Amino acid sequence: MGEDEDIDITAKDDSEPKEEQEKPIVEDKREKKLAEKLGGGIATYEDKYFIDLNSELDEYSTDTVKAYDAGNSKSKPRGLFAVICNPMYTPRTNVTHNYKKMANSTLPSLVEHGRIILPDGKARYCYIYQNNLGERVYNSDENIALGWKTEKLIETLVIPIYNALSDLQNRDVTHGNIRMSNLYNGGSKDFEKVKLGECLAVPASLNQPVIYEPTERAMADPIGRGEGTIKDDLYSLGVILAMHVRNFDPQRGKSEDDVIAAKVVQGSYGALIGSSDRIASGVSDLIRGLLADNDKLRWGLEEISEWLEGRRPNAKQPLKVKKAARGIEFMGKKFFYARTFAYRMNQSPQECIPLIEGNELKHWIERSLDDREMMARIELAFQSAKEGGTGVGYWDRLLPRISIAMDYQAPIRYRGMALHMNAIGNAMALAFIEKRGMANFAELFNNGILYFWISTLADLNMDVAEYIQLLDKVRGFLRQGGMLNGMERCLYFLNPSIHCLSPLVEEYYASSPQEYLKALESVAKVKAPNYPSTIIDQHAACFLISRDTRLIEPHAYDLTSSQDFRHVIATLNILAGIQKFNNMEPLPNLTEWICSILDPVIERYHDTEYQKKLRKDIESKKEDGDLSKILILLESPEKVKKDQVTYRRALAKYRELETEKQVLIKKMQKPKYFSERTGQEWAATISGVISVLIIIGFLLVHYGTDVPL
């Protein structure tokens, strides 16, 4: 980190740095995840477009995404180029639809976008553009000082980029990727108007070096910068213009931290254009306006339009950054600005604890910086952190709060992360994909830091209602347990563009419920016949409920039940619902899979004969690939009722038989008690009959008809 002494820094900027005095570039700790190597072959998009993975286009590739030749022809796809998204990063699908409606010659025309199938059956998200950008104008973003004239600047850069940004703003889209290495010549070396490269494949500003970003965004991790606004795009434009008109690079050889410090101390304009560099006043106004550090004072499209028409928009004097009378020493350096100190402090949190414990920081703010508002915020930070006790975790709660109190515009810093609020979703997505750092987010949501940040902004009369709503919902998800809550639910709520990260389907890039179903179909094909026993896990459930509440809410109770059959029937209901409502094609493999786990549901029918019949019926319907048909077989209320009724009868019948059996067994153990009595009764009867017959016979024989009686 460079020293913040005004005099030293200014002296360094006045001249071309000599090689021996050049500081080594500090290694950028904020690594980006490199684009993966996909191997060769042809990837397909809905059998309409084909992407030649053997033909990488360096012109359109970056570290994080690769571009390839694409076209309609399967044998030699050409005419288009496809940018295949890195699965580590969420593509900007939330603005893609609006972007596609545009037709601006400065921007690449988006032909198609969506899920492509790689040769190995896996999937990726992809953007397919018309291949008319030409060649990259600059291959690097460093050490650029071109000394252009104003007219050339206006014609080649200002007007086309202004037009592009106007169109983008009308569609509510930020570019987020405006930099020197993303400018193209349209196919002609003597180009008159520059073209901008693509901006949708990775989160906004992910690939932007810090020089192109306003200070507060530059301080954040690349993944933590957020979507940004038109003002941020205009700032990037200002940086490009500064690079074109200046005659030397004041930041040459400086590290990212040095660049940020220079922007804070000298202002962005001062940091980019050395005080000794002579720039035409007209274009200087434009660049100054675009590079205003306060985005409220920064020029917008209206001001640029006025400037292009030859009028001078009202100059807005920037607020001077407060400088301390005396520096505070930290890590062998002296800091005079709260912003730079807060930035450095969070890079070495353990080392600043003595400064805080010893009240040195408080004294510095109170006496040297003389900023009472900041002091009040610091006191609130201490109070707020102490609410959770001063034991374990106290410093983890305090340091971010102090950072916010000292620089509320800066990203929220916690345990090595530096994120803006609207970028938490993207950062969480990366953490989930990398499978590390999730605990930090949970702590961030639960330990009040975000609420402290919101309350700080509220005290400064900023609009925070949206943030409060967001945070309340997130904390609600974390408080409630179960399959439909937790960190997974937070992820899909905060990042509506992310694909489903369920381990089963992660590689199939399902970013909608229909694609989720198609992914399951592919999984089923691969895994057959050894299907996993669970289809919808917590990730999938949270993903689906975030995309379409109607799909899951009616079955939420059953899906989260510990009883197998409930979970299975809920799964079938949900999947059948997705297939039906989206009029999807048959899914025979998925149907086969779900039929393999239906046993708990079938066994809910008591009648084993009906179970056999049901299995037979399911077997016959399986091949149709229609999940609704299977559901109808299983969820017939009449059949359920009939099964219950006949089962109850069977229970009663068994009881009856058992009672009879016991009685019979008892009788047969002592037959004389029961059987002999019957025998003797019969004997008595027979004997009685025989004796009557004997008597009657005697009377008839002896007396004939003259019976004396």
Place this chain on the structure above:
Amino acid sequence: MTVKLALLLVIIVGFVFLPTTVFMLFGMLPTIAVFATDRTVGRNKTICIGAMNFSGCFPFLLEFWTEFGQQTVDNALRLIGQSETIIVIYMLAAGGYAINKAVTGITVSIIIQRNERRLKKIKSEQEKLVKRWGEKVTGQYALDDYGFPVKPIPEKKKEEDDKPDKEPDKSDGQNEKSNDQNTEEK
């Protein structure tokens, strides 16, 4: 009270018709003997032997009342003393014994066989029920509201239940004669 009155009445009638009474006393001796030892409910054995015994006495009784002369005790004793009389009467009484034995034996045998057949049928029906509805239909396990066992049915119990039911002990019927005196009716 009624029994005592009836008994008194019988005794009075017996004395009034003393010769007939004497004749019947000797003639129905087998019945009296059975009556004294018969502990069965309803005294069916007594009825069985008594009926045959009476049918043997009846012709001679009729003869005594109509043809034999005056109805005196001496004539009654003379009639009963005739060998023909004793043989016929006692033969028929023996016939009563035979009927009792035979019919009882046959009936017991039939009933036992019928019960055994019924037991087999019950077992078969129960097995069918178990096969169709599962072990839970036996009622041996606690069931939830939907009729499913609250706890899983252990495997060992299933194997024990698969063993054939214990056959009833037939020997008790054959030993009935020796235990006859100790018979108790429920």
